Amino acid sequence: MADRYLSFTGTAPGRFLTRRLGLPQPAELTRWSSRRPALDGHVLHLTAGKTDLGLAPVLARTGLPQDGTGRPAAVVLDATGVRDVDSLSEVHAALHPVVREVAASGRVLVLGAPLDPADHHQAAAQQALEGFTRSLGKEIGRGRTVNLLRLTDAVAAESTLRFLLSPKSAYVSGQVIETGDQEVAAPEDWDRPLAGRTALVTGGARGIGAAVAETLARDGARVVVLDVPGAEDEARALAERLGGTALALDITAAGAGERIVAALPDGLDVLIHNAGVTRDRRLVNMPAERWDPVLEVNLGSVLRTTDALLESGTLRRGGRIVATASIAGLAGNAGQTNYGASKAGIVGLVRSLAPRAAAAHGVTVNAVAPGFIETRMTAAIPLLIREAGRRMNSLAQGGLPADVAETTAWLAHPASGAVNGQIVRVCGQSLLGA
Numbered sequence: 275m276a277d278r279y280l281s282f283t284g285t286a287p288g289r290f291l292t293r294r295l296g297l298p299q300p301a302e303l304t305r306w307s308s309r310r311p312a313l314d315g316h317v318l319h320l321t322a323g324k325t326d327l328g329l330a331p332v333l334a335r336t337g338l339p340q341d342g343t344g345r346p347a348a349v350v351l352d353a354t355g356v357r358d359v360d361s362l363s364e365v366h367a368a369l370h371p372v373v374r375e376v377a378a379s380g381r382v383l384v385l386g387a388p389l390d391p392a393d394h395h396q397a398a399a400q401q402a403l404e405g406f407t408r409s410l411g412k413e414i415g416r417g418r419t420v421n422l423l424r425l426t427d428a429v430a431a432e433s434t435l436r437f438l439l440s441p442k443s444a445y446v447s448g449q450v451i452e453t454g455d456q457e458v459a460a461p462e463d464w465d466r467p468l469a470g471r472t473a474l475v476t477g478g479a480r481g482i483g484a485a486v487a488e489t490l491a492r493d494g495a496r497v498v499v500l501d502v503p504g505a506e507d508e509a510r511a512l513a514e515r516l517g518g519t520a521l522a523l524d525i526t527a528a529g530a531g532e533r534i535v536a537a538l539p540d541g542l543d544v545l546i547h548n549a550g551v552t553r554d555r556r557l558v559n560m561p562a563e564r565w566d567p568v569l570e571v572n573l574g575s576v577l578r579t580t581d582a583l584l585e586s587g588t589l590r591r592g593g594r595i596v597a598t599a600s601i602a603g604l605a606g607n608a609g610q611t612n613y614g615a616s617k618a619g620i621v622g623l624v625r626s627l628a629p630r631a632a633a634a635h636g637v638t639v640n641a642v643a644p645g646f647i648e649t650r651m652t653a654a655i656p657l658l659i660r661e662a663g664r665r666m667n668s669l670a671q672g673g674l675p676a677d678v679a680e681t682t683a684w685l686a687h688p689a690s691g692a693v694n695g696q697i698v699r700v701c702g703q704s705l706l707g708a
């Protein structure tokens with residue numbers, strides 16, 4: 275279902291009218307395309323507090339020029355050295371004069387340090403960066419995003435810096451992401467990082483899953499598109515186009531995990547749990563027949579197939595698991611007690627399994643939490659609620675399946691080994707669950 279309001283506000287009369295009426299002014303976002311793979315402009319590198327991060331050479335490798343005339347496409351503020359309230363004034367001093375200059379659809383990226391449990395002054399100042407980032411995200415406008423990345427090692431964070439400073443993160447705003455200091459190997463080719471790897475996408479026949487399959491194939495992966503037998507034709511057509519294979523399987527069926535293991539005799543590198551269903555109704559009106567399938571598809575089968583693929587060793591060392599949560603699982607949503615429960619369960623799974631899977635199997639476990647994404651699932655929402663869902667975020671528009679797919683591809687990246695246990699919302703900084 276096309277966003278006609280967004281198209282209207284892109285015209286001169288639309289801009290005039292919506293400004294006069296004080297209505298939301300969504301900006302057309304600049305997304306990745308092969309013709310436009312990078313942000314259009316230079317990056318401005320600023321610091322607050324004393325830093326020894328060694329960011330400059332890593333920033334240089336992102337390909338964004340560090341000097342230039344005109345508006346910067348991105349501003350990176352290294353605030354890892356902010357340790358007390360006084361040094362917070364350096365955050366203000368650095369960004370106040372330049373924030374107006376950041377180009378439309380540009381990036382503000384604040385770099386912070388992990389909170390120090392032995393120093394409450396440092397912890398207070400570093401936590402302050404979260405409130406700062408989220409507030410700036412809500413006021414900056416013009417399709418610009420603001421995120422906070424907590425890191426201790428710039429080299430380990432390179433894949434994350436590249437993602438956040440590219441058009442691929444157009445709909446990711448107001449997020450706090452933490453990367454570790456694990457040693458990571460740079461891919462031979464940053465444009466095809468998944469070359470030689472196999473990825474399985476559940477629910478891959480359509481919607482977000484199909485976009486994920488396309489994006490992972492673009493990045494070089496051999497993709498296995500799994501979907502229910504009823505969607506086999508769509509799954510097969512997509513797989514053929516991408517040079518992959520289709521697997522017709524209901525993931526809630528008995529022995530589904532073993533069937534997947536059997537279908538992957540050469541092993542797996544990337545496991546994307548995307549299949550999901552809704553059966554909305556308020557709890558008072560919700561019979562068990564509407565509760566059980568949602569918990570089964572969205573959570574039970576995710577746990578079972580994860581266990582089967584890890585325990586059998588099918589998911590290789592260096593493997594990646596990306597599960598799909600939802601902002602409904604973080605903020606709650608009326609009529610979605612079943613769905614909210616299942617998606618919150620994904621968050622629990624990620625938090626618990628991430629450190630253990632890394633230690634035992636060398637596998638990372640993360641989740642994407644989409645907000646309002648334009649798919650068949652959201653096209654079925656009644657008009658007024660759909661329109662509210664689209665506008666109630668800092669970018670005043672819905673996201674596209676490609677936005678979730680790009681975030682997934684970053685988490686699936688071989689150089690993202692230092693990104694683990696993260697729940698990354700792809701929601702344009704939704705006002706729900708913010």
Ligand SMILES: NC(=O)c1ccc[n+]([C@@H]2O[C@H](COP(=O)([O-])OP(=O)(O)OC[C@H]3O[C@@H](n4cnc5c(N)ncnc54)[C@H](O)[C@@H]3O)[C@@H](O)[C@H]2O)c1
Nearest residue numbers: 477481482501502524525548549550600644646647649651
């Ligand atoms: N669209 C949104 O705004 C949004 C928001 C938050 C989260 N999500 C989540 O993103 C994921 C994809 O959503 P979408 O909007 O693309 O949905 P969709 O309904 O368009 O696609 C879901 C796919 O999963 C498949 N599927 C369902 N049950 C299955 C099963 N038992 N076995 C195998 N495949 C199964 C379906 O056949 C379908 O192809 C879901 O997990 C959903 O909960 C979507």
